[in-house]
Amino acid sequence: MLAKTFKKLASTLTxxxxxxxxxxxxxxxxxxxxxxxxxxxxxxxxxxAMGTGYYGAQIDYLNYVNMTGGVNGVMLTWQECETxxxxxxxxxxxxxxxxxxxxxxxxxxxxxxxxxxxxxxxMAKDNVxxxxxxxxxxxxxxxxxxxxxxxxxxxxxxxxxxxxKFMAEIEGGIDKMKGKKIVHLHIDSAYGREPLPAxxxxxxxxxxxxxxxxxxxxxxxxxxxxxxxxKEKPDxxxxxxxxxxxxxxxxxxxxxxxxxxxxxxxxxxxxAEEDMYPAGDAAIGTYAVANALPGEYPLxxxxxxxxxxxxKGNLADESRIGSVYWNRGLGAAVMWIEGLRNAQKMHxxxxxxxxxxxxxDGYEAINMTEAxxxxxxxxxxxxxxxxxxxxxxxxxxxxxxxxxxKKFNQVTGWEAPLDPxxxxxxxxxxxxxxxxxxxxxxxxx
Amino acid sequence: xxxxxxxxxxxxxxxxxxxLIVGVVVIPMTVSSGYWYTSILIPWxxxxxxxxxxxxxxxxxxxxxxxxxxxMAAGAFACFNLILRVPGIPFVGALLISxxxxxxxxxxFGLPSLRVRGIxxxxxxxxxxxxxxxxxxxxxxxxxxxxxxxxxxxxIVIMGKPFTSPIEMYxxxxxxxxxxxxxxxxxxxxxxxxxWMSVRDMDIAAESMGVSLLKTKLQAFAISSFYCGxxxxxxxxxxxxxxxxxxxxxxxSFKVLFMVILGGLGTINGAFIGAGFILLFPVLLxxxxxxxxxxxxxxxxISAIEQVVxxxxxxxxxxxxxxxxxxxxxxxxxxxxxxxxNKKS
Numbered sequence: 003m004l005a006k007t008f009k010k011l012a013s014t015l016t017x018x019x020x021x022x023x024x025x026x027x028x029x030x031x032x033x034x035x036x037x038x039x040x041x042x043x044x045x046x047x048x049x050x051a052m053g054t055g056y057y058g059a060q061i062d063y064l065n066y067v068n069m070t071g072g073v074n075g076v077m078l079t080w081q082e083c084e085t086x087x088x089x090x091x092x093x094x095x096x097x098x099x100x101x102x103x104x105x106x107x108x109x110x111x112x113x114x115x116x117x118x119x120x121x122x123x124x125m126a127k128d129n130v131x132x133x134x135x136x137x138x139x140x141x142x143x144x145x146x147x148x149x150x151x152x153x154x155x156x157x158x159x160x161x162x163x164x165x166x167k168f169m170a171e172i173e174g175g176i177d178k179m180k181g182k183k184i185v186h187l188h189i190d191s192a193y194g195r196e197p198l199p200a201x202x203x204x205x206x207x208x209x210x211x212x213x214x215x216x217x218x219x220x221x222x223x224x225x226x227x228x229x230x231x232x233k234e235k236p237d238x239x240x241x242x243x244x245x246x247x248x249x250x251x252x253x254x255x256x257x258x259x260x261x262x263x264x265x266x267x268x269x270x271x272x273x274a275e276e277d278m279y280p281a282g283d284a285a286i287g288t289y290a291v292a293n294a295l296p297g298e299y300p301l302x303x304x305x306x307x308x309x310x311x312x313x314k315g316n317l318a319d320e321s322r323i324g325s326v327y328w329n330r331g332l333g334a335a336v337m338w339i340e341g342l343r344n345a346q347k348m349h350x351x352x353x354x355x356x357x358x359x360x361x362x363d364g365y366e367a368i369n370m371t372e373a374x375x376x377x378x379x380x381x382x383x384x385x386x387x388x389x390x391x392x393x394x395x396x397x398x399x400x401x402x403x404x405x406x407x408k409k410f411n412q413v414t415g416w417e418a419p420l421d422p423x424x425x426x427x428x429x430x431x432x433x434x435x436x437x438x439x440x441x442x443x444x445x446x447x
Numbered sequence: 448x449x450x451x452x453x454x455x456x457x458x459x460x461x462x463x464x465x466x467l468i469v470g471v472v473v474i475p476m477t478v479s480s481g482y483w484y485t486s487i488l489i490p491w492x493x494x495x496x497x498x499x500x501x502x503x504x505x506x507x508x509x510x511x512x513x514x515x516x517x518x519m520a521a522g523a524f525a526c527f528n529l530i531l532r533v534p535g536i537p538f539v540g541a542l543l544i545s546x547x548x549x550x551x552x553x554x555x556f557g558l559p560s561l562r563v564r565g566i567x568x569x570x571x572x573x574x575x576x577x578x579x580x581x582x583x584x585x586x587x588x589x590x591x592x593x594x595x596x597x598x599x600x601x602x603i604v605i606m607g608k609p610f611t612s613p614i615e616m617y618x619x620x621x622x623x624x625x626x627x628x629x630x631x632x633x634x635x636x637x638x639x640x641x642x643w644m645s646v647r648d649m650d651i652a653a654e655s656m657g658v659s660l661l662k663t664k665l666q667a668f669a670i671s672s673f674y675c676g677x678x679x680x681x682x683x684x685x686x687x688x689x690x691x692x693x694x695x696x697x698x699x700s701f702k703v704l705f706m707v708i709l710g711g712l713g714t715i716n717g718a719f720i721g722a723g724f725i726l727l728f729p730v731l732l733x734x735x736x737x738x739x740x741x742x743x744x745x746x747x748x749i750s751a752i753e754q755v756v757x758x759x760x761x762x763x764x765x766x767x768x769x770x771x772x773x774x775x776x777x778x779x780x781x782x783x784x785x786x787x788x789n790k791k792s
Binding site for chain 2: 081
């Protein structure tokens with residue numbers, strides 16, 4: 003009897019061991035040149051809609067590049083680490099992903115301002131580019147102080163300036179903004195506060211009253227804040243939330259106090275289909291801005307056919323291909339590979355892996371002209387832009403969209419702030435303050 | 448005169464010597480990867496120190512306090528402001544003073560413990576967590592008026608030499624954690640610890656024996672938050688390298704609490720075991736997910752497994768081994784030694 007049980011146990015064990023070892027075969031055992039990328043994803047927790055779409059698109063694009071012959075023959079490898087949008091875990095993931103098989107990462111993307119701040123000071127020493135795709139530390143746009151930090155496409159200060167410009171247009175001019183009241187309703191974190199320095203200055207210039215109301219994370223409790231909004235009776239609300247739970251709650255609360263949805267402007271990280279659906283009809287009319295527009299662009303279709311056709315897609319729900327977060331992740335990944343391509347060319351390493359410093363040069367040389375974007379199949383999805391040694395922001399432009407209950411409709415083209423030089427001045431002043439506090443000599447450009 | 452140091456057995460001294468040799472000689476000589484220092488050893492030692500703090504108040508004195516992360520935040524921001532505003536202050540001095548500042552908060556929030564106990568005290572001490580974080584967020588001065596609210600921690604400079612590489616920071620931490628652990632063990636074994644434990648086991652009896660409840664409880668709160676404050680400063684300056692109130696949220700307090708419970712209530716080595724387990728288990732799961740299954744298991748599932756395993760372990764330990772992993776370790780050790788002795792004879 004006992005012997006029988008043992009036999010059974012032994013055979014089960016063999017099966018388990020065999021299963022393990024069959025799965026444990028190294029993924030990249032070939033000798034071809036490879037370039038290694040980190041995927042510091044945030045698929046778990048309140049921000050999962052954002053993380054699954056964004057990082058899913060990055061993996062899909064890396065897969066797509068590999069299926070079409072790599073970057074001049076260099077195959078892309080990657081490793082994923084779950085950060086849960088948590089700064090402490092992001093640090094751990096950064097250290098873990100830093101090196102794999104003797105190759106170091108050349109770029110890092112946290113998709114979160116708190117995470118970006120937590121690793122930002124390691125970039126220069128480790129020779130890694132911090133690619134903040136429309137989030138993160140704003141004064142990183144000054145490449146003289148932050149050579150390793152980029153926030154193309156477009157940072158939060160430009161974003162808030164574009165929003166204020168849009169409001170002024172609807173109200174009938176800047177002079178009409180005098181005496182108006184705007185509530186900045188934001189999650190109480192570094193990310194929620196990031197636009198404030200620029201917003202305060204512009205509002206003071208225009209004579210617009212700014213009321214700042216914060217919501218403690220995760221932001222699902224907003225009753226008292228909306229009560230305050232009802233008392234304040236603002237003309238506009240700029241909403242700076244994170245996670246579909248918080249974003250949709252704001253709209254249902256606005257509906258409850260009858261605050262018009264077409265006087266609410268959502269941040270890029272609340273501007274996705276997943277943020278709108280849960281609020282149902284309460285979401286109709288809400289404005290949001292985009293740095294990568296949703297839609298089936300040629301490259302999106304290609305990936306759908308090639309990668310998903312081969313069953314290698316990363317998204318569990320294929321209907322999300324071409325949605326806001328997915329397209330944004332695609333935009334970020336396209337820039338990585340464009341930077342890699344430039345780096346290979348600039349440093350005579352075509353068909354070879356590059357190191358962090360070479361990648362940085364390549365990334366800084368990105369020039370997304372309309373013609374280039376057409377070649378890549380993303381024209382119209384992103385605003386055309388170029389990065390330079392001093393300017394790491396890129397386009398600095400956003401498109402305003404409005405939710406109609408089923409999808410976003412684009413209402414404006416790619417809009418720049420009214421006074422880009424003013425925003426740039428703020429960026430440079432902030433970067434100069436940082437450089438002085440930390441004894442950094444700005445690079446000559 | 449009372450002896451300052453408790454007497455130690457030869458076994459204790461041998462253990463200490465072995466651990467010191469491993470910590471200061473073997474590890475720096477064999478471990479070269481920055482990942483091991485920055486992501487495993489450094490946070491482990493920092494959190495173990497905070498867990499010792501929580502251990503003192505919860506495991507030894509029996510006060511259900513829940514606010515370790517708040518005191519850690521107090522220590523971290525105190526250290527940042529001291530280095531920023533007091534020119535020429537040595538790092539170790541700043542670290543000590545930040546511990547004292549955290550201790551002051553500890554005494555303040557320990558006052559309710561004289562009136563309420565158990566679950567009610569837990570609720571009362573929760574206030575410290577929220578109050579300290581709120582205070583740092585509310586008043587820009589604590590963050591040197593940084594607009595984003597995340598500030599960069601200064602480099603650690605001791606006697607003019609910067610300690611910035613992972614191994615150097617690790618050595619700084621070892622140099623702080625080792626004496627503090629020894630002192631904690633010393634206190635726990637001595638009259639101080641006996642007072643704590645008598646309050647824990649039955650405060651009325653302790654009081655009638657002449658142990659002052661006021662003094663003992665507040666002393667435990669002060670020492671506990673001193674440990675948490677120093678741990679918080681080290682955590683921010685060596686691991687995060689940035690200071691952000693959100694990093695010290697209630698979740699961290701719970702984590703420290705779990706470290707105490709899983710490690711073993713009322714044990715110092717349990718603090719190290721518990722911290723190690725809670726910190727390393729998710730890393731291990733994540734590593735298995737990526738390297739054995741190559742992402743075939745969804746990250747969401749791995750994260751869920753982590754929660755499930757913690758929950759189950761917590762219940763199992765509560766029922767079968769309230770003294771935690773430290774006790775488990777002790778039993779195993781005794782058994783192995785017993786086996787060896789049996790063979791010899």
